[in-house]
Amino acid sequence: MLERGLVRGRGSRSAPAPAITAALDGERSLSTEEATMDPQRKKSGSDAIWLVVAIIAALTLTAVLSRPSNDQPSIPLSEVATLVETGAVRKITLRGDALYGEKVDGSLFTSRKEKDVSLMAALQALGVSPERLRQTAIAVQSPGIDRAWLVWVLVDGGAFIVVLYLLSRSASEGESTLPQVRHPARRYQRGEKPTIFFSNVASLEEAKVELREVVQFLQWPARFAHFGAHVPRGVLLAGPPGCGKTLLAKAVAGEAGMPFFSTSGPEFVEIFAGVGAARVRALFAQARQNAPCVVFIDEIDALGRHRGAGGVGINPEGEQTLNQLLVEMDGFQRDETVIVLAATNRPDILDPALLRPGRFDRRVVVGLPDQAGRAAILKVCAWGKPLALDVDLTIIARQTPGFSGADLEGMLNEAAILAARRRRRDISMAELQEAVEKVRAGPKRTSRVLSPAERDVVAYHEAGHALVRSLLPGCDPVRQISIVPRGTHLSATLSLPETERNVRTRVELEDELAGLLAGRVAEEVIFGDVSTLSADELAQATQLACRMVTRFGMSERVGPLTYGQHHEQSFLGQERERREYSEATAQAIDAEVIRLVTQAYRRARTLVTNHRPVLAELARKLMESDAVEGDEVAGLMTEAGLEPVQGGAWAFSLETSDLKRARE
Numbered sequence: 001m002l003e004r005g006l007v008r009g010r011g012s013r014s015a016p017a018p019a020i021t022a023a024l025d026g027e028r029s030l031s032t033e034e035a036t037m038d039p040q041r042k043k044s045g046s047d048a049i050w051l052v053v054a055i056i057a058a059l060t061l062t063a064v065l066s067r068p069s070n071d072q073p074s075i076p077l078s079e080v081a082t083l084v085e086t087g088a089v090r091k092i093t094l095r096g097d098a099l100y101g102e103k104v105d106g107s108l109f110t111s112r113k114e115k116d117v118s119l120m121a122a123l124q125a126l127g128v129s130p131e132r133l134r135q136t137a138i139a140v141q142s143p144g145i146d147r148a149w150l151v152w153v154l155v156d157g158g159a160f161i162v163v164l165y166l167l168s169r170s171a172s173e174g175e176s177t178l179p180q181v182r183h184p185a186r187r188y189q190r191g192e193k194p195t196i197f198f199s200n201v202a203s204l205e206e207a208k209v210e211l212r213e214v215v216q217f218l219q220w221p222a223r224f225a226h227f228g229a230h231v232p233r234g235v236l237l238a239g240p241p242g243c244g245k246t247l248l249a250k251a252v253a254g255e256a257g258m259p260f261f262s263t264s265g266p267e268f269v270e271i272f273a274g275v276g277a278a279r280v281r282a283l284f285a286q287a288r289q290n291a292p293c294v295v296f297i298d299e300i301d302a303l304g305r306h307r308g309a310g311g312v313g314i315n316p317e318g319e320q321t322l323n324q325l326l327v328e329m330d331g332f333q334r335d336e337t338v339i340v341l342a343a344t345n346r347p348d349i350l351d352p353a354l355l356r357p358g359r360f361d362r363r364v365v366v367g368l369p370d371q372a373g374r375a376a377i378l379k380v381c382a383w384g385k386p387l388a389l390d391v392d393l394t395i396i397a398r399q400t401p402g403f404s405g406a407d408l409e410g411m412l413n414e415a416a417i418l419a420a421r422r423r424r425r426d427i428s429m430a431e432l433q434e435a436v437e438k439v440r441a442g443p444k445r446t447s448r449v450l451s452p453a454e455r456d457v458v459a460y461h462e463a464g465h466a467l468v469r470s471l472l473p474g475c476d477p478v479r480q481i482s483i484v485p486r487g488t489h490l491s492a493t494l495s496l497p498e499t500e501r502n503v504r505t506r507v508e509l510e511d512e513l514a515g516l517l518a519g520r521v522a523e524e525v526i527f528g529d530v531s532t533l534s535a536d537e538l539a540q541a542t543q544l545a546c547r548m549v550t551r552f553g554m555s556e557r558v559g560p561l562t563y564g565q566h567h568e569q570s571f572l573g574q575e576r577e578r579r580e581y582s583e584a585t586a587q588a589i590d591a592e593v594i595r596l597v598t599q600a601y602r603r604a605r606t607l608v609t610n611h612r613p614v615l616a617e618l619a620r621k622l623m624e625s626d627a628v629e630g631d632e633v634a635g636l637m638t639e640a641g642l643e644p645v646q647g648g649a650w651a652f653s654l655e656t657s658d659l660k661r662a663r664e
Helices: 018-029 039-065 077-085 119-125 130-135 147-172 205-219 221-225 245-256 275-289 316-330 371-381 393-398 405-421 429-441 452-471 506-527 532-550 583-610 612-625 630-639 657-663
Strands: 089-095 098-103 108-112 137-141 186-188 234-238 260-264 293-298 338-344 362-365 478-482 492-495 565-569 574-578 627-629
Touching: 077 089, 077 098, 077 108, 077 119, 077 130, 119 130, 205 221, 205 234, 205 245, 205 338, 205 362, 234 245, 245 260, 245 293, 245 338, 260 275, 275 293, 275 316, 275 338, 371 393, 371 405, 393 429, 405 429, 452 478, 452 492, 452 506, 452 532, 452 583, 452 612, 452 630, 478 630, 506 532, 506 583, 506 612, 532 583, 583 612, 612 627, 612 630, 627 630
Parallel strands: 089 137, 234 338, 234 362, 260 293, 293 338
Antiparallel strands: 089 098, 098 108, 186 260, 478 492, 478 627, 565 574
16 A cells, blocks of 8 residues: 555656655565664574584583493403303403403403392303302402493583573573564664655555654654643554555654564464563563654454453463563553554454553554545556556556455556566556456466356356346446356456445345346246356345345334344454344244345346347357457447436336336
């Protein structure tokens, strides 16, 4: 969502402004950590290296010194008995269970006997006569101190003393040598590198106003203190992925003109008890030393999940980390000059203690852009790309409802790849249109070939959708019909509104139901049978009818009531329902859902039956060209004698009861 400078014109026809270059360099510089590492962290890193070196050296020295000497060969006790019996042994010295012998020729050897067995008895058992034993000098000495044990005590004891010294020195300096207890935040300081500012952000005007006030609190605190206002402790950026939450945080870093610490929630999560809490303490300790400053925590839902057995629940280590964060944000020693900026796309699972005033005082919703916002984002993302003269980004913005800033950037990138693949000199409208389809439905699957019979079914199915949607004014105008397999779908009918629609009436929703069921109706009317193509459409129609009854109160039989507790985040597209009504009410709801779907099915069947020639012509064009644009659909409606009505839809001149009801 970030605008990398003031854009004049389109594509490469505008020269890059200095602010654009600074913003681009700022984005690349914000990803480096080495340039922002403070001397304290470097010193702790060197201590850790010396610690590892000391441990390795101790282990190596122990292994070398405790290795037995190879000057005296070791032989089994049976061979010793043979040497004694033949008179080849001059002297044997016994030290514990170890034998050290000297032969008549002066060579030495070693051996071992079993424990709790005397040497004399062992040699006699191996066949040595008592006379030979009396002739052989055998001396018994005390075992003394084991050499290997002494080496372990001296070397490893010294290594342990070195480790304790390094740990104590690091602890006295306020930060542990162990890497897992250092906070993972990266520090950015204005003046060290180019940054991004609010003037470089496209769209998101409401969010920029809220965040600009936070920056003013830090820059001119006396202005607000005069009226008794205090600095907001925390600001939570909530919204779907790809809408610019992290990029807004980068803009705050550029505008604040003060230290900015950036980290993420998963970096605090560890399996070791106390490590996450220690990292939180270290982060806020350094933030207070550099106050006033801003601390940004991305994906805070990994750190601040709801506690308790009845909620989502977290492990004890995660709960301890969250408790430490709560204390740091609004504990006994509260710091007014450290502001916490957090981002998440799951605000519904955050702990209530984290969201209360005093911790996150402000909650900024960063939602999907509207049509004007999408046009501004497209102009930003198109900077540096050679666009053809026929490119109109306003049309692309109108054709991409529901796209986030990341989706729009990815779409333009796909268009650039297509133009390069086709060896064009610039990006034309054709590449942009195809990129929109690729992002929305997936790439073309040219390897998936349909048989002639399957093509007929698919063509009539999509023609039924296009026909009914064009006849009902509550449906969005048809932009394109395609029977080219994309992604997991064999075909698609694209309907887009002329303008942004935030409110839908009951008549419009009933028309939408008929449009969803029109494909299955066309198959039944033409072929007398139905296929599996309408599986997803039936699921959407059932869900829409259920929401009309239980959420919107659009049923006369059930009444204008809401049934069940619905927990929904509208920008996340997620909904959970808890049933709190009787079985009789559930039966009534089921009956109303069936009635709405059946009524819409009958309306669609009436329209398809009355306009069967138009349906056949649409299907024929689809089978010939694989795709029919919205202008061709409108021209076909005009040739068939259909008159346009308000909103770009069409109505048949024959005044049937269904069409009268739709117009009313």
